[in-house]
Amino acid sequence: MAVVAGPRTDPLRVTEVGVGAVRSNVRTFDLSKPGSVDRRVKYGTMVNLTAKPRPGFVTTWSGACKGHTLTCAVSMKKANAVTVTFRPAVVLPVFYFATNMSNITMSAANVATFKKDLIILDHLNVRVLTIRAYADYRNGPSYNLALSQRRANSVTEFVSGLLRSVGITNMRFVNLGLGILRASSNLQLDRKAVLTYI
DSSP: OOOOOOOOOEHHHHEEEEEOEEEEESSOOBBBEEEEEEEETTTTTTEEEEEOTTTEEEEEEEEEESSOOEEEEEEEEEEEEEEEEEOOOEEEEEOEEETOOOOOOOOOHHHHHHHHHHHHHHHOOEEEEEEEEEOOTOOOOOHHHHHHHHHHHHHHHHHHHHHHTTOOOOOOEEEEEEOOOOSSSSSSHEEEEEEEEO
């Protein structure tokens, strides 16, 4: 007697990290709390996932989807896994500099807030901070490239000190002096260092 094979299916794992919710056109992938769901899905199915973060939280997809959008589409033509992570939105400061200067100034209140945000990043297992520093167009390309690197180094030193002050020792930095920036007619806005994390 011949055995008739059923339609091909492939495994999909959807994992939620942090507090939020995930909704899907395939209801068995709906999640309302941290954890994972493993299901087999018919070959060729498009699984559409929608993240619903709490107010003040941001969404990050990894695995079969990437980025910080609220939606993710997984085409099931092989085994797949996707993770959605909900984490508090942390707005890191932008450092602005006086002409030809690289020293950091920040009020005590802003330092206190910044320390709290760094602690949040540590709890979220953020381990790399990227600093991109710039200069305005005056003084020429080579001078401004060196100046922007001094600014990046200055921010690294400043943030490293804050991290040590709150007991965080396992973050590293990528500090980039990128030279001239022509983003604004206000030169003050071009003399800056931007701190980001992944």
